[in-house]
Amino acid sequence: MITGRRVAIVAGVRTPFAKSGTILKDVPAVQLARHAAKELLYRTEIDGKEIDQVILGQVVPSVLVPNVAREVSLLPQLPPGVPAYSLNRACASAAQAVTNAADQIVLGNADTILAGGVESLSDIPILHSRRFSQILVEASKAKTVGGRLAAFSRLRPRDLIPVTPAIAEPSTGESMGQSAEKMAKENGITREDQDRIAAMSHQRAAAGTADGRLLAEIVPWFGGPAMDTVATSDNGIRPDTTVEVLAQLKPVFDRRYGTVTAGNSSPLTDGAAVVLLMAEEKAKALGYEPLAFVRSYAATAVDPGWQLLMGPALAVPKALERAGIGWADLGLVEIHEAFAAQVLSNVQAWASSAWADRLGLSGPVGEVDWEKTNVMGGSIAIGHPFGATGARLVTTLANEMRRRDVQFGLISICAQGGMGYAMVLERR
């Protein structure tokens, strides 16, 4: 358990999450992050002078804006002297930003921090081949026209093929989807179970949108050439999705024996999400009623060559232990849905004694109650901007904890590199 000052989650907002290549495709990540941060400031009516730091996660930064957090802290609504940094813990980046902020507040280094994350997968850097880069550098250093021509003369057509960063493990060469496919097979997760999770994700997200609970965390995005095409909700949610519809889709990563499809995976997504964190007494002094407090967190990692997305199996028990509570104390759980196969593998691992033995835990963590879990859907339906998802989960969970007046809530995130991340929030 975090000891010392308590850290309040005062508010959180996000842009609409949009499938990559759709409505946000021309918007650089930095603009998304600035927009979300600015609207958070206005919604909370906070004086910019109160913000001590800005911390943002981003997994695939733009080469032109390597520290996106600083561009956000340079919003004119804030004083120019607000230090800021960007971090990368893969899909747990924004959650990491939130707990880094919490740590700083606990330590007394800050009272108020704006934390979150952003991703634009419409705005990823496309690289030149290594040889082409070398030739360009050489040519730019050449002192004569002849030298420049000599450098370019070594260029071959294949050097011009651009390199797109893949979502693959550098250590194993295995892509995320392949890992999910492998986990489905090894853990015996059926196609039908995966599609059921995906359908539930869409139906619950649609309900959360229809009743306004998800809309409450979204700030409008003014898009289109006249800025009057206003997005106020996520565009990946399909209210009419059913298990039957999802069953039609072809597996992507193993066309013959596979079960992982585009329908039971999270889509590539653009979006930003930010959270306002404050020391409890600061929140009180400024008259804010906290949604929840950060109680504990844990980061873990497993061998990426084993079951890449199994990190949460270790992170969740560790975070619960640090919180001093058990699984049964949880009133709400938010599991990041990278793939339905991953969600179900994590769920299986938490529930079984065999897994507990395998992971060296004293016993099973607990049985997931779907009535309390991902109650407004998850990343499969809502979308998953890598760097932003953690802050989306914190916001969604904290808001719902207030609505239901739940004392304890949990966030579980699997991340690239075999990492797992978990966070426990408390209401009072």
Place this chain on the structure above:
Amino acid sequence: MNGSAFTATVDSGIAILTLDLPGEPVNKLTSGLLDEWEVLIEQLRGADAVRAIVLLSGKPDSFIAGADIEELTRLTSAAEVEALSRRGQDLTDRVEQFPKPIVAAIHGACVGGGCELALACHWRIATDSPKTQIGLPEVQLGLLPGAGGCVRLPRLIGARAALDIILAGKSERAQKALKLGLVDEMVPKSILRAVALAAADRLAREGIPRRTGPGGPAGALLDGTPMGRQIVYRMARKEVLKKTGGHYPAPLAALEAVRIGLEQGALEGFRAERERFGALAVTPVSRNLVRIFFATTALKKDDGVPPGLEVTPIPIHRLGVVGSGFMGAAIAGTAVLNAQVESRLKDSELPRVGRGLKAALGILDERLRRRRLSRPQHQRLAGLLSGSADYSGFTRADLVIEAVFEDLVVKRRVLAEVEAEIRPEAIFATNTSTIPIRDIAAGASRPERVIGMHFFSPVERMPLLEVIPTDRTDARTAVSVVRFGRAMGKTVIVVRDHPGFWVNRILSPYLNEAGVLVEEGVPVELIDRTMTRWGFPVGPVALMDEVGLDVAQKASKVMHAAFGERMAPPALIGRMLEDDRLGRKNGRGFYGYHEGHKTGVDERVYRILGVKPLEGFAHEDIQRRLVYLMLNEAAMACAEGVVQSARDGDIGAIFGIGFPAFRGGPLRLIDDLSAGNVVETLTRLATAHGARFAPAPVLEAMAAHGERFHPL
């Protein structure tokens, strides 16, 4: 002489002259300063230890802001002014002929006489600060550069570039000045002094380097040959006549001085320059332009509250704008651009908010395109803009301006909504052109914080703002809003909460009469041409199209109700509206429009109105009927205290409706014509055309006592 303006120090053979005119915020060339300079420079001529001179300003952000205009206005004859000009020419000539190199180290405004002095120096270094402005704005005061500028500038940067600056009275930033060759080097402010010292040392050792001719091959042909220059003069003359309509003699005189200087030699050029300077300075046109300059300068310091009343204005950092339509968006955009405040637009529907944000950003985008803003500046300013369909972010607003539909009920509802959101000390301003502010404020819980701000469209370009306190508005609110209006870049006049305020009050009878003329069969283009020839930027009928006929009708009804028969609107606007003619905004008005461009009078209009355009109307009659109605109304409104002074009234008319500046404003014009003559003309017009021309009682009283609006 009160104290010395110059401080001289010598550093390794370089004399550093720091100019810091005592007791003045900026340096200007007074005759006292010229005396001091003459003595100083003669001392330096003989000082063996001095090899070169650097001229610096001791003022924070100004080099030399020009000649002392006040001194100039005290001279009454052309000969006296010419003598003053000659003194300036002698001074710059002595600088140019000085045996030791003189380096001008320029930061801040370097305009008018200051620029001419710099032009005479042997080397010019400017800082890259946006505060550095180099130019010759004299023609804006109806004058020309009278200290050698007409001769030296074309020799330095070529005839075309020089005429471009002199004839338009332009000032350039350092970057452009460097490109033109107007300055030799551009450096950051932090090293200005060091670079100037090094340049002085270099010039003393190596002499003055030859400058290459500006402008490339085209420049060589046009600027470098007598025949090419003839073309340049001809084109410049055409351009000037097009812009001034022949009402402003200064640009043509300056063109002539430049031509003589280039074609007949510098000596003849100097002679032409000072003769014309003397002649121009005593023309009524120049005198009026100078008065307007002083009036606007005075207005920059006038908060519109009684003198001696000390109030601390509320600093405005955050602006809320309710209503993101054409006006609201432009108010938000202009506030961001000029006052650099956070501006949050609120409207009932998000797509409207988005369109408003787009329009507000458009104001910034336009500056970016014209390179008035750099990309980082644009990004920062754009960050100040935001919008919402709720009142989020309004709690911390210092000022909320509503620009919603012109309807009392709607405006009162908005006021109530906003008052519920904002802090008690925050100000609520209503942007209206027709509704009395006191009616809007009637239901306010904090009426002392409610005030009117009447912006003119398009907000980003129109220079005037009318601020309208009610009887219950407190002074702190008024001062805060006046200051904020100025921060938005507006010339602000404080006017009484009276129907039409000032500008629409005097405009209304003028536009009505234009309608009456059309109904009588006067061709639309004849009316408009007559008034543009008289000096208005657009004619009254075209103006109705611009304003919007629906808006014009609404306003004229309000005025009719308030002032009775005198302001009875002509029937024609109603008939135009029945034919769905709203003016420019729907592309259908008295004029036709094609893709936003006016295409000429829409002849169908005459049929709709049931009139036959006739020939044979005299310009004088048209002009007299229109102008005198405006003068009469201006006199009446001024007497009622609608404006706080005749100065404010004239400035309001010039900046609000484009009343010809060279005529000094409607009240100045009455003075120039004399009240007696105005009464006489009005009486004759009343006999011929009706009681609306009946002279205002105040004019009759003034005529009887030989009084004026402005002191002589």
